[in-house]
Amino acid sequence: MQTCDHVREHTATADRAKKNLPAPAEIEALAGVFKSISEPARLKILFALRQGELCVLHIVEAVGGTQSAVSHQLRILKAAGIVKARREGQNILYSLSDAHVVAVLELACTHLSCKF
């Protein structure tokens, strides 16, 4: 590979870009968040939880799929800090972790001009 030096000003921009890159750990964390909401099955769960707290079987009812699959997805969302869970008797109630989640979803919707 060669170096590209077609415009000195652009080389400066590249240098600045390199210096201002977030730390690897932060990049990984960000990637993790986006990865966790980049699966249709998981996105459906998030949209379902916008209506409020739901137990696992109700989530299954709302989004479809098997109980096992949904449970695995919930684990991923929880590990990523996107949803939180609390036990109430036999049930475990899931809900969205914080308002950022919905905000990110809505921004992305705006980007795509969808109506949510």
Next chain:
Amino acid sequence: MQTCDHVREHTATADRAKKNLPAPAEIEALAGVFKSISEPARLKILFALRQGELCVLHIVEAVGGTQSAVSHQLRILKAAGIVKARREGQNILYSLSDAHVVAVLELACTHLSCKF
């Protein structure tokens, strides 16, 4: 699988959630956007482009990796509508598609309490 009817109110919420789910096509589109920014290599490219328009080799310089790998990633970002490209002589200059991209990144950063 059985039905869960521990609280009638929650069943109503589940029904509402099911009805208010975005259409499959919209879910897929959203998932596509998030998937395209869920890879560390691609996130780095986006952060680099925050500094301004850059040609491919300068992006390579900024984020590391091979020219081929970066080019493949750019293709994915472009297909997802995250970045745009224009030719200028021998170079192809890439830039962020619109302000939503940066806004989503910054929101996610807030969520993680990073400093970007």
Next chain:
DNA sequence: TCAATATATGAATACTTGTTCATATATTAC
């Protein structure tokens, strides 16, 4: 036209990840 530079791409491989199936854990009611 030829050489050099910049970018893109197809095929192959390796890696990651989602789903399924079977089973385990936990809570409640009897």
Next chain:
DNA sequence: GTAATATATGAACAAGTATTCATATATTGA
């Protein structure tokens, strides 16, 4: 304690995806 309900999880398989290598295309200048 036993049965029933709700949820979680490990292993295996299938599907998707990132990277590499080699090569192709496109632009510029001689």
